[in-house]
Amino acid sequence: MxxxxxxxxxxPGVGYGPALRLARSVPEPPEAGHxxxxxxxxxxxxxxxxxxARELTERGARAGGQAQEVLSAQALMANDPSLADDVARRxxxxxxxxxxxxxxxxxxxxxxxxxxxxxxxxVTDLDDVRDRIxxxxxxxxxxxxxxSETPFVLVARDLAPADTATLDPxxxxxxxxxEGGPTSHSAILARSLGLPAVVAGPGADExxxxxxxxxxxxxxxxxxxxxxxxxxxxxxxxxxxxAAAEQSxxxxxxxxxxxxxxxxxxxxxxxxxAAVDNGAEGVGLYRTEFLxxxxxxxxxxxxxxxxxxxxxxxxxxxxxxxxRTLDAGADKPLAFLPPPGEExxxxxxxxxxxxxxxxxxxxxxxxxxxxxAARGAPAELSVMAPMVTDAEDAEWFxxxxxxxxxxxxxxxxxxxxxxxxxxxxxxxxxFFSIGTNDLTQYTCAADREVGGLGRFQDSWQPGVLELVAxxxxxxxxxxxxxxxxxxxxxxxxxxxxxxxxxxxxLSMGATALPMVRAALARATREQCRGAAxxxxxxxxxxxxxxxxxxxxxxxxxxxx
Amino acid sequence: MAERRVKxxxxxxxxxxxxxxxxxxxxxxxxxxxxxxxxxxxxxxxSILAVMGLDVRNGDEIVVRVEGDGAEExxxxxxxxAGAG
Numbered sequence: 001m002x003x004x005x006x007x008x009x010x011x012p013g014v015g016y017g018p019a020l021r022l023a024r025s026v027p028e029p030p031e032a033g034h035x036x037x038x039x040x041x042x043x044x045x046x047x048x049x050x051x052x053a054r055e056l057t058e059r060g061a062r063a064g065g066q067a068q069e070v071l072s073a074q075a076l077m078a079n080d081p082s083l084a085d086d087v088a089r090r091x092x093x094x095x096x097x098x099x100x101x102x103x104x105x106x107x108x109x110x111x112x113x114x115x116x117x118x119x120x121x122x123v124t125d126l127d128d129v130r131d132r133i134x135x136x137x138x139x140x141x142x143x144x145x146x147x148s149e150t151p152f153v154l155v156a157r158d159l160a161p162a163d164t165a166t167l168d169p170x171x172x173x174x175x176x177x178x179e180g181g182p183t184s185h186s187a188i189l190a191r192s193l194g195l196p197a198v199v200a201g202p203g204a205d206e207x208x209x210x211x212x213x214x215x216x217x218x219x220x221x222x223x224x225x226x227x228x229x230x231x232x233x234x235x236x237x238x239x240x241x242x243a244a245a246e247q248s249x250x251x252x253x254x255x256x257x258x259x260x261x262x263x264x265x266x267x268x269x270x271x272x273x274a275a276v277d278n279g280a281e282g283v284g285l286y287r288t289e290f291l292x293x294x295x296x297x298x299x300x301x302x303x304x305x306x307x308x309x310x311x312x313x314x315x316x317x318x319x320x321x322x323x324r325t326l327d328a329g330a331d332k333p334l335a336f337l338p339p340p341g342e343e344x345x346x347x348x349x350x351x352x353x354x355x356x357x358x359x360x361x362x363x364x365x366x367x368x369x370x371x372x373a374a375r376g377a378p379a380e381l382s383v384m385a386p387m388v389t390d391a392e393d394a395e396w397f398x399x400x401x402x403x404x405x406x407x408x409x410x411x412x413x414x415x416x417x418x419x420x421x422x423x424x425x426x427x428x429x430x431f432f433s434i435g436t437n438d439l440t441q442y443t444c445a446a447d448r449e450v451g452g453l454g455r456f457q458d459s460w461q462p463g464v465l466e467l468v469a470x471x472x473x474x475x476x477x478x479x480x481x482x483x484x485x486x487x488x489x490x491x492x493x494x495x496x497x498x499x500x501x502x503x504x505x506l507s508m509g510a511t512a513l514p515m516v517r518a519a520l521a522r523a524t525r526e527q528c529r530g531a532a533x534x535x536x537x538x539x540x541x542x543x544x545x546x547x548x549x550x551x552x553x554x555x556x557x558x559x560x
Numbered sequence: 561m562a563e564r565r566v567k568x569x570x571x572x573x574x575x576x577x578x579x580x581x582x583x584x585x586x587x588x589x590x591x592x593x594x595x596x597x598x599x600x601x602x603x604x605x606x607s608i609l610a611v612m613g614l615d616v617r618n619g620d621e622i623v624v625r626v627e628g629d630g631a632e633e634x635x636x637x638x639x640x641x642a643g644a645g
Contacts, residue, residue: 073580073608082607111613122575122612 007201009220010187014238015174020146022156029098045097053078181457263507269310282320284507285485304369312377327386352387367404414438422474436486460541472502492519500532522554574616591628
């Protein structure tokens with residue numbers, strides 16, 4: 001009999017495979033000494049060190065290149081004769097093997113750490129070696145993304161952006177996390193990799209390593225050790241669904257032909273090929289701060305022009321390219337635009353347009369570079385400001401854009417105050433683009449980075465839906481376009497609801513485009529309106545999803 | 561026992577790849593092999609942790625000692641690694 005756990009499906013698709021858990025840390029080894037046979041305990045320690053060295057060498061041989069150099073050096077650490085002597089001595093003095101390894105390595109760690117920042121990476125390597133040996137001795141999993149020859153379902157408390165670096169998408173079938181919500185990093189990561197994912201599954205802690213899991217990233221259901229025939233049927237349905245999505249092509253439109261341009265969110269020219277491959281009709285959100293995150297100095301005019309022009313030339317004539325001016329601060333600090341002082345709550349601090357009030361020359365130079373990039377380019381440039389709060393903000397930004405000779409200047413709607421008074425902001429804003437991730441964070445007062453608030457990190461929350469509808473109505477009344485460029489647009493069911501509310505364009509990570517295109521093609525505009533009304537009447541996110549599903553029967557074919 | 565003073569020419573000093581090569585070469589010594597930074601205390605040249613802990617940078621002088629059969633050959637190799645630019 002299969003056990004089923006229910007979480008929130010945040011990235012559609014079905015995954016089936018053995019569970020492997022991501023461990024964050026190794027438990028502290030016991031202080032109590034070993035049971036008395038020092039000889040046997042020392043041999044146990046030596047064996048763990050030897051096996052760890054061998055494993056690291058083998059992984060290095062498989063990885064090759066620079067990774068092999070790092071892994072070989074780590075193997076030398078695990079096999080270090082001085083370390084081995086020190087561990088053996090500690091065991092003879094009564095320490096348990098894991099404790100002895102941990103303490104002996106702490107001595108070297110201290111030595112490397114005091115050698116200055118040059119050695120910081122080596123200290124990290126050393127900690128990793130210690131964790132591997134200690135985990136082996138304690139019989140617990142090694143921290144980090146599990147290493148496996150065969151594909152698996154990754155089970156974790158939550159995932160961090162850094163996990164992307166070590167995660168091999170070819171080896172991971174799906175994610176299941178205990179925490180997180182639809183706008184959490186786990187969800188964003190899963191959607192960007194096109195992997196099915198279920199988050200906020202309270203039972204995820206009880207899943208045993210190796211249990212066969214059937215993960216449904218739409219319904220949020222995770223079945224442990226299901227009937228294999230049932231798993232095969234679910235996989236076949238998913239394959240049919242993916243095929244349907246891949247067959248969808250051309251510009252975004254509802255079943256009755258109402259056009260809804262489908263655009264891509266990009267962080268730089270490197271994201272353009274995926275956008276084009278997935279049929280994006282343009283760019284709905286160019287996150288320019290991502291061009292500059294890792295540098296100490298402000299980018300030059302020429303560098304900026306080149307980076308913007310690449311996007312303006314990637315699509316056909318008349319394509320929309322919406323560039324957001326620098327959204328620095330909060331979780332995206334830029335070294336050359338430091339906040340004025342320590343901020344107790346950076347998400348509510350001087351970020352986005354607020355920072356540009358302090359550095360108007362930075363904004364002017366960016367707008368000048370954008371204006372130059374747009375000269376003679378085939379695409380139609382629009383610019384927009386992040387973190388706009390009131391009419392004064394909107395007016396100020398429109399004036400700066402006009403000075404630079406840019407006609408189409410819009411604003412992001414992320415702050416609830418801006419959504420509530422969108423009708424006033426529409427006077428100076430040529431268009432709105434609703435950033436649902438931050439709008440959700442601010443509406444529900446739930447930090448996007450806090451794992452335990454998953455229930456509130458959900459754009460289906462009634463308060464968030466209400467503000468989106470308010471904004472879309474204000475835009476319609478003022479004759480202004482209103483796009484959505486947050487994660488909500490990448491949720492095919494919610495995308496239809498947004499269109500029903502009056503949203504005119506949808507922008508998302510490129511991999512989400514085919515499924516959203518397929519969903520829109522299976523719903524009429526009238527059905528989308530009905531779904532929007534039903535969702536707005538619902539008391540909570542789950543009811544809103546269920547009501548929307550009922551109003552959009554065509555989406556069942558896609559398993560949504 | 562064979563001993564030699566070598567100026568470290570490797571750009572990253574005795575860290576990263578040169579450190580690994582150095583330790584692997586020292587492990588071939590039949591007897592003890594030590595390395596010291598200048599006139600400092602010698603540490604085992606067969607221990608990557610001890611060698612990295614010396615924090616030998618480009619331009620530092622090191623003293624390498626090797627014991628046992630074939631000591632000269634091992635020493636040649638160690639000097640070559642440390643002296644390689």
